[in-house]
Amino acid sequence: MKFEKSRALTPHQLLIFNLLVFNIFFPLMSLLNNLEKTLLPASLAVSLTVIIFIGIRAKNSHKTLQINAQWNIVWRRCKVLLIAYAISVTIEILGTIMAAINPDPKMTGIMMIAFSRIAIIPTMAVVTPLLIMSTMAMTKIRRTF
Numbered sequence: 001m002k003f004e005k006s007r008a009l010t011p012h013q014l015l016i017f018n019l020l021v022f023n024i025f026f027p028l029m030s031l032l033n034n035l036e037k038t039l040l041p042a043s044l045a046v047s048l049t050v051i052i053f054i055g056i057r058a059k060n061s062h063k064t065l066q067i068n069a070q071w072n073i074v075w076r077r078c079k080v081l082l083i084a085y086a087i088s089v090t091i092e093i094l095g096t097i098m099a100a101i102n103p104d105p106k107m108t109g110i111m112m113i114a115f116s117r118i119a120i121i122p123t124m125a126v127v128t129p130l131l132i133m134s135t136m137a138m139t140k141i142r143r144t145f
Contacts, residue, residue, distance in 0.1 A: 004063070004064060004066065004067065005141065005142070007062070007063075007067050008064075008066050008067050008070045008141050009070075009138055009141055009142075010070075011054060011057070011058075011070050011071045011073075011074035011075075012070065012074060012134040012135075012137050012138045012141070013138070014050065014053075014054060014074070015054065015074050015077060015078065015130070015134050016131060016134050016135065016138075017050075018047055018050040018051070019081075019127050019130055019131050019134075020131070022043045022044075022046050022047035022050070023043070023047060023081075023123060023124075023127045024124075024127060026039050026040075026042070026043035027039070027040060027043060027120055027123075027124075030043070031116075031117065031120070036116045040116075044085065047081075047085075048085075051078045051081065051082065054071070054074055054075055054078050055075055055078065057071050058071040058072050058074070058075035070137070070141070073137065074134070077130050077133065077134070080126055080130065081123075081126055081127070081130060083126075084122045084123045084125070084126035084127075085123060087122040087123075088119045088120060088121075088122050088123045089119070091115060091118055091119040091122070092115060092116065092119040094115070095111060095112060095114070095115020095116070095118070095119065096112070096115070098111060098115070099111040099112050099115070
């Protein structure tokens, strides 16, 4: 019973770790240290790797229906996070295109900084509710087992 509980908690713990480290900590550190060009793509790549792992595990069958259900719930939440990533990347690409078209080099730098800050907003707006939902799910799992 205890083993099943820990296995049912694993996908939520993995998602929470991914959200806290690669979607909050690294992006904030990159913005504070002006390392957007290196840390943001790196954190995005690692986060996508974790999401792919969650997707693969959600497709596999597990010992109980409860564990299968938890992996599938987390996979659906990761899909929402992927949509937020797509929106953020689109904003960043549009900002890069607009900055490339602009003839003033000082304005180009300002636009790139502004768009990199704006591009993080959709992801951050999705990360907070996902953290809350996964924490609530973990509490329910602990109560049921």
